[in-house]
Amino acid sequence: MELKIFQVMDVDLSLLCLLLLLLVSHGVGLKDMCQEARCKKHGPVIRFPFRIKGKQPDYCGYPGFDLSCTDRKETLLELPTSVKLYIKNIDYASELITATDPENCLPRQLLNFSLSTSAFKFAAWLQRDLDFFNCTSRQRDSYLWTSCLGVPGYDIYAFTSGSIVTYFDLTSCSKMYSLSSVPDDLNSRDNILHLNWSRPACGLCGALGKFCRLKNNTDRIETECYDKPKSNEGIIKKIVAAVTTVGSAILLLIVFALYRVYSSDKAAKQHQKRIENFLADYKALKPARYTYADIKRITNDFKEKLGQGAYGTVFKGKLSNEIFVAVKILNNSTGNGEEFVNEVGTMGRIHHVNIVRLVGYCADGFRRALVYDYLPNESLEKFVSSEHGKTCPLSWEKLQDIALGIAKGIEYLHQGCDQRILHFDIKPHNILLDDNFSPKISDFGLAKLCSKDQSAVSMTTARGTMGYIAPEVFSRNFGNVSSKSDVYSYGMVLLEMVGGRKTVDKEVENNTQIYFPGWVYNSLDNGEELIIRIEKEGDAQIAKKLTIVGLWCIQWHPVERPSMTTVVQMLEGGGDKLTMPPSPLSSAGQGRMKSHLPGRPLHQILEVISETN
Known part of the structure; x- marks a missing residue:
């Protein structure tokens, strides 16, 4: 035991040296805890009125000016409305900060961007009241807001409130919402936003070449200017104070060495126990570590x-x-x-x-x-994606079995577990196929849990894969995020399975305006036959059934989509009794809900709940 103690003490002498070095360089006074700091080497300098939350005392900063450092060493400012921004520069003399959006899409935070309870204001002198529209056609002369707000088939445009919009063709557009006092910064292509503050008024201190801080010995929150500290000020006092702590540091080191020896023995026992648990868990078909x-x-x-x-x-x-x-x-x-x-x-x-x-x-x-x-047939994407350039070898019966298996898997996630599991990333790449081409849903990295008696989940950022993300995940204007978001993604997978068997029309092969959900809806709505490769009798009926179910699932508003239980029933049926849904490309079809989906009130209110993981 003594040998182990001295070995640990020898190894950890470097910790004592580091402790003494820190005491010498930073001192032991409380004010030294408020010295300038950075989250990374070239990040913005952080000093009063800002402070690093959790690392510096409250008196180091002014109320409302708390910053934090992310795992990637970015300087993060979180406003009272849960809007998060990366700080790139702080101009203390001009009382101006330069910020960016962590997800490179400032307009997405517009709906939550209220500075009424914040210490900051928009610095841009030009601010407008805007009306936002989502459009399926190109508005060439209008104000294209930004591509990062759009969803497949839609672009977002903004018009100045009260302006004359009769010059534009808005027949393919629907109004989303209106916002007041929107600074032009929020639509900058370089993702830059400028904010300034007026209190505390420390700009004069910066202009005089001094620093700003809170006054001592006062009950009021007041500030004062003081001279910039010199690097060698009080160095002798710091050395003396450091030397007086050596005795305590040695005692602390001995205690630490004893703890290390105890922890080492405990870790060895835990290691052996982990191996035993591994064998027991694997036999019980539980995840092993x-x-x-x-x-x-x-x-x-x-x-x-x-x-x-x-x-x-x-x-x-x-x-x-x-x-x-x-x-x-x-x-x-x-x-x-x-x-x-x-x-x-x-x-x-x-x-x-x-x-x-x-x-x-x-x-x-x-x-x-x-x-x-290990599943040898890889993912469904291999058999339905046009990127592979191969004709799908799966029969329509097998595609129907795969579609039904995926639906049952999602239904189990929504209804079969103790808590409802929302996957949020249903796509062909995450559907794996075993030896018999039975589908298995994978990749639960974005999944969220919620209680089964609730119907919606609150989210602060969009998650999923473009092309499969439900509209409400981007904008709450379409409804609340819920299990119906997985239904939308599943519908896009169904249509992609059918679209992978579509006969290529050379005349429109290079036409980027051909959108398969719109093409297949128009074909069925007009009573036309789907131009799909058919190998034998009955294939056309399967293709039509999968298409109609897929179109039901991708309705824009969540309340118009069926539950996964209803989807399973639709797929297990013959398909001859299925009715056409409203066009998924139009937001005007709210009143056309068909009667074969009972028990789903058209305008039911989804209660928003919090995530449980």
Whole structure:
């Protein structure tokens, strides 16, 4: 035991040296805690009236001027309305800050952007009252707001309130909302926004070459100017104060060494217990926890690569000569671990034939990995995406079985678990196929949990993949985010499955205006036959059924979409009794809800609830 203690003490002498260095360089006075700081080397200088929340005392800053440092060392300002901005520069003399949107789309935060309770104001002198429209046709002479607000098939335009809009063709547009005092900064292509403040009035201090701070010994919040501190001021006093702490530091080091020895022994016991739990969990078909060394052994040092995505790389591995797995190594540079926690926490609750099974996971320091069943036929995207340039080898019967399996899997997520699970990323790439082409839903990194007796979930940012995201995820003007958001994504997958079998028309092959949902709706609404490759009798009926169900699912307003339980019933039926939905490309079809979807009030109010993970 004594040998271990002295070994630890020898290793940790560097910590004592570091402690003394910090005491010398920063001193022991309370005021030194308010010195200038940065979140990263070239980030903005942070000093009064700003402070770093959680790292500096309250007296270091003025109320309402709290900043924080993100995991990526960005300087973050969070306004009272939950609007978050990255601070790029602070001009203390001019009392002006330059900010950007973390997701590079400032206009998306417009609806929440209220500065009435904030210490800041818009610095732009030009501000307008605007009316916003979403349009399916190009408004060439109008004020195109920004492409990042749009959804597939729609662009967002803004007109000055009270202006004459009769010069524009608005027949293909619908008004979304109106906003007052919108600064031109919010539509800048460089994603830059300027804000200024008037209190506290520290601009004079900056103009005089001085710093600003709160006055001491006063009950009122008042500020004063003071001379910039010199780097060598009071250095002798700091050294003396540091030396007097050496005795305490040595005692602290001994206590720390004893704790390290105790922790080391405890960790060794926990390691052995983890191995025993691993064997028990694997036999019970529960997700097992692997070390990074286990992952390297399973993948044969990452020998066979299956694919790569935005969040990580997938390798083939095997647990035995008969059990193969797919191992997803997560990137260390993306995210803050939320996707990993979501995936493990969510999939540990799921047991369904149409949900991919999570065999295990690795959380070894900063290394993270997910281990799934290996599915040899890869994803549905391989068979329906035109990017692969191959004719789909799957029969219409098999496509129908796949569509039904996906629907049952989503229905299980919405109704079959203790808590409702919203996937938020249903797309062909996340539908894996086993040996028999049975579908299995995967990738729960964006999933959210909510209680089953609630109908909607609150979200602060959009999530999902462009082309499959429901309109309400972008704008609450269409309704609340709920399980119907997954229904929309599923409908887009259905139409893509049908569209992958569409006969190519050479005359319109290069026409970017041909939008398949609109084309197929117009064909069915006009009583025309779908131009689809048909191999045998009955294929046309399946194609039509999948198309009608898909069109129901992609209605713009959530209340007009069926639940996944209703979708399963529609797919299991013959299809001859299905009725055409309103056009999904028009927001004027609210009153045309068909009677074959009972029990869904057209204008029911969805109660917004908070996320539970």
